[in-house]
Amino acid sequence: MSTASRPTRPTHGRRPRRAAAPGAPSPRPGWSARPSATARRAAAALAATALLATAPAASAAPRGVFPQATTTPRAVLLQWGRPSGAGVTATRVERRDLSSSRPRWRSATTVRTNTVRIRGLRAGSRYRFRLRFRTAGRRFGAPGPSVLVRARGRTPEVVTGLRAAGDGSAVVLSWPAAKDATGYRVERTDVLTGGVERLGASTRARTLRDVPPARLAGRWLAYRVVAADGGAEARPSSAVEARATGSPGYATYWALGDSYAAGTGLGQPYDDQPCARNGRMWAALIPRDLVPLPQFLACSGAKTENVRLSRDGGVAQVAGIGGTQLDRVEQGLRARPGPTLITLSIGGNDARFVPQFTRCVTGDCTADHDTETALIRGAVRRGLDATFAQIRAVAPGADVLVAGYPRLFDEGPVPLDPLFAATLTQAERRLANVWATQVDEEVAAAARSHGLHPVTDEVLAAFVGHGAGGPSPWINRVEVVDPGTPIGLVPQFPATSSIHPTVEGNQAYADVVTAALRAFGSRVQVR
Known part of the structure; x- marks a missing residue:
């Protein structure tokens, strides 16, 4: 069959292949005229290059643009200079939370200025901030160097009411x-x-x-x-x-105070005559497993001024012994620092117990009720406050127990002591006990206000039923002279031991302080 008579193949809607130009080489038999994969990739690359050449240029990574950071409470102020080159139309600030479990760079904000304040930071957390710039195009350039920031908090108010x-x-x-x-x-x-x-x-x-x-x-x-x-x-x-609970193992024990702490009621012979101090005083009766042997400084007749430091208004009671009682404690603590115990009774002489008692014996003292009470609530309290404040300052880490005074007299209708029966009415004995209780109240209040530990209530309770003139007295009656006065000393009249705790009374004081010390070891104390 000749080519002229061959039927035409249907195209099924496809465009007929264009004839080759005259002189062009014919495709090889069995090969398609479609371009190869390599040729297609090359063509795509050329097309992309041509597209980029005609599109607006994106920002290059800024060089030397480092944000300066100023922290404020829970915020940071970032400032920077414009990068060189084409005009910047926007800046993106990116943040990375380093305290996050998955720290990532995230956009914090986009601005058209050279400064921005980023708020809402967590106080104490660390962050990094960096910048990206955009010029005429729609894309941001590569990030610049970052700055590390630790967020500050607002300074809180001081805690009160602890x-x-x-x-x-x-x-x-x-x-x-x-x-x-x-x-x-x-x-x-x-x-x-x-x-x-x-x-x-x-x-x-x-x-x-x-x-x-x-x-x-x-x-x-x-x-x-x-x-x-x-x-x-x-x-x-x-x-x-x-x-804290437990025993600190006291290095020193200082027994301060007046005649009620000096063992004066135990009578002659005294170990220290000027102070009428007896070595069997109640401080010496506290068990040695709790305290060491005391340094005895208590002195008969001592007032609060005789305890206080000389440089702060204190007055030495006895010349040539190294100053006031607290002067000697301060000197001793410098020489031997460590856990310290201090006990004392003080305030009775400031309240004029001896002259007031004498007035009751020699006349009628009931008219002095208001005057004596005003003295106790006023000048006596001020002296106690000043003294206790200095004790706390000199020995801030010490245990300080302050013993008060018992009610002095039995209040029965007729005292068993003949002198009391003849010279003291029941009203006067009751009034003397009221004044002793008032002194105890001021001692306790002043001690607590300065962080000392009063045992005044315990002393009062221990002496109930044992006042002078009663059936079982732990307080001496008025003695004319002390038969134990050493030869060569002029006996005092009345005897110094009068209206002071007996052997049993000193033991009662020792028992009260011992119980308080054991309680210190068993529970937490707060001041």
Whole structure:
């Protein structure tokens, strides 16, 4: 069959293949005229190049554009200079939260200025910030160098109202919230040594339970709370002090005070004649497993001014013994620092007990009720406050127990002592006991206000039924002379031991203080 008569193949809608140009080579048999894959890739690359050549240019990575950061509470102010080259139309600020479990770069904001303030940062957290710039195109360039920022917090208010309480061997602290605080930390200071420890990490809780370690047994500990907001901290709170349970192992024991602490009622012969001090005084009767042998400084006739420091208004009672009682304590603590116990009774001579008692014996003292009460509530209290404040300052880490006075007289209708029966009415004996109780009230209040421990109520309770002139007196009656006065000394009239605790009375004082010391070891004390 000739080619002229061959039927035409249907095209099924396809465009007929264009005939080759005259002189063009014919395709090889069996090959398609479609371009190869390599040729197609080359063509695509050329097309892309041509497209980029005609599109607006994107920003190159900025060089030397480093954001300057200024932190403010929970925010940062970023500032930067414009990059060189084509005009920048926008800046993207990116942030990376380094405290996140999955720190990623994220857009923080886009601005058209050279400065921006980023708010809402978490106080104390660390962040990095970097910049991207856009020029005439729609895309941002590569990021520049980043800056590290630690977010500051607002300085919180100081914690007020910190409280401490004992719960077994634990010190339980609690405090109200402080404005702008996001956390709190607690400091514990050994008052004796000044050593400071931080208790645990910062916490959002407003309570803390601390069980002091054995090395701090029996020590006074000062607790303070610091409110914080990230890196910003308030000043520490005022301290509260608590005494850890246990015994500190006292290095020294100082027995201060007046005749009721000096054992004057035990009579002659005295170990110290100028002070009418007897070595069998109640401080010497406290068991040695609790305290060492006392340093005896108590002196008959002592007032609060004789206890206070010489440099702060104190007056030495006896010349040539090294100053006032507290002067000698201060000197002793410098020579031998360590856990210290101080006991004392003071205030009775400031209240003029001896001349007031003499007035009752020799006349009618009931008219002095208001005058004596005003003295006790006024000048006596001021003297106690000044004295106790100085004791706390000289020995801030010491245990200080303040003993008061018993009610002096039996209040029965007819005292068994003939002299009392003849010279003291029942009203006068009752009034003398009222004044003793008033002094105890001021002693206790002043002691507590200065962080000392009064045992005045315990002394009053111990002497109930044992007043002078009663059937079982622990307080001496009025003695004309002391038969034990050593030869060569002029006996005093009446005897110095009159209206002072007997042997049984001194033992009662010792029992009260012993019980208080054992209680100190069994539970937390707070001041």
